[in-house]
Amino acid sequence: MKYTIIVFMIAILGLANNGKAEDAMGKADNLFYQGLFPEAEAYYNRILKKDSNNVYANLMLGQIALYGNRFSKAETHLKKALTDSSVRVKTIGLLSETYYRQDRFAEAGSLFAEAGQMAKADKLQAFKDRTPYLIESAAIVTELPFVQTDPLPLIMLTVNGRETMFLIDTGGWELSIDEELAKDLGIKFLGTQTATFAGGKTAATYHGILDSVKAGSFIVRNVPINISQAPKRAAQMFQQPVRGVVGTCFLYHFNFTLDYPGGKLVLARRNSGEATAVSISGGLPFWMAGDHIMVAWGTVNSGQPQLFFIDTGLAGGGFTATEATIKTAGIKLGEAKEGMGGGGEVQVRPFTVDRLTLGNIEERDVRGLFGALPPGFESRFGFLIGGIISHGFFRPYRLTFNFDSMKIFLEKKK
Structure with a gap:
């Protein structure tokens, strides 16, 4: 059985203490x-x-x-x-x-x-004198229905006038499109770099600029993008004509909700005062390292609180973890299986988490996949990350990210 894993670019920042600390x-x-x-x-x-x-x-x-x-x-x-x-x-x-x-x-x-x-x-x-992410619309909020919700949400966007199917993945960086589409649209390739994907796989990714992206009622002008073969791999696994990935750098220009039960993405203007979920107080604080590594506190089984990367793009599971987290939580791993990530095939081992929490939200018997994290990811940003919480955990919820308050809201339909 194949497991689909989409874990996109992970920026690398070192941390070194300058001299002997007091x-x-x-x-x-x-x-x-x-x-x-x-x-x-x-x-x-x-x-x-x-x-x-x-x-x-x-x-x-x-x-x-x-x-x-x-x-x-x-x-x-x-x-x-x-x-x-x-x-x-x-x-x-x-x-x-x-x-x-x-x-x-x-x-x-x-x-x-x-x-x-x-x-x-x-x-x-x-970009020179072009304003990046220029939003042209009188709308405050817009909704985009999911084409499908599982194994990962897909939506339709119109890029440079062409309607195109996109995968939503908060583990992704900028808006990403496949190389063939970029060439068809006449996008100029502006250099290349190496990106890190699931299992530590690496692949070339190029840079470019889209003139426009229509997302529901919003038209966003001058959008930076990366160009790679990752969307093509997603299309092969999902058997859908996926041509791109909507990552966090595009999404954080809004406060947004992934409404899994309602089957839709809700985008709201930043600082608009408009709620993208029900009007609820509280919320779970989160922090963002690198360009898109959003982390918040949670626990595995009866373990101590840890920071988890909120990456919604793990298809086939709700959790993946570092080796240390697996051992501490007493998790038993299954036999190795073949999976697919943005950089190619990877080996994963399925497991089940008895109890997984994010803030005060708890889910039981969460399916997980070990092997999706790149080597050394747990301390790559200078602080410890215990794993990734993903699609399978969030599936019963409306998941809202508010980048004005830097809080996450989870609402379960009653």
Whole structure:
């Protein structure tokens, strides 16, 4: 039996402590490593009160602020760290991401170029005076029905005037289309880089720009894209004419809801005050590392809380985990099976989680697949990630991401 696994680009950011840490710095670093970002931030702030020019504390405070989409604070701290050559490379990476998330492409492109990431730099600098992600519509909210919900949601978008089927995957980066479609649409290829997919598989991905994307009532102009063979592999597995993937970088320009029971994607303008789910208080805080790695707290079986990557693109399961999480949770793995990811075939081993939580939301007997995570993913961003929570877990819910409050809302239909 084949299992479909779609786990898209995973950005790589290193984390290194600059020199021997004092006691407070050591505590702050340990808290950060555990993913306790507010607690770590408090310690780094204590250090700055005693030494306002501490480069490393400014760097880490900028990183934590970026994870929470607090851009002004991130920029202030990172610019202070930028002056020190010993952390300049890391600081450039974080500051370029700070600008990128705000669609400040000229500034981001210059920093990507300095970091040697010329494919990204060329694409962003190609925008020149064009406003990226320009939304043209009087609408506040729009709904896009799913063509199908399982094994993963598919929707129809119109790209450069052509109606096209897309897979929705929060584990994906920018909007992605296949190479053949890009050529048919006459899109200029703006450089190439290597992307990491399920099981650590790598493949070439190209950069480009779409003139327009029509999503329901919204028309979005000047959309950065990546171009690869991943959508083609999805089409082969799903036996549907999938030509692209809607990733988080496109979606976070809205507050959006994946309404699995209702079979639709709901997009709402940011800062509109319009709810994409029922009006509910609370919500689960989440943070975003890299360009799309959204993490939130959960548990496996009777284990301690861990941060999990919220990647909705794991078809055939609701969870995948690191080897450490599998061992700690006492999970028994099944026989190896052949699966398919964005970069090609991978080996996975099925298992079942007795109890899986995300915040205070609990599901029982969740099907999982071990082997989907790239090697070293659990600490690639400098903090521990225990696994991925995905489609099978969220299937009974309306799952809303609010990027203004940086909170997730889960509503189960009664």
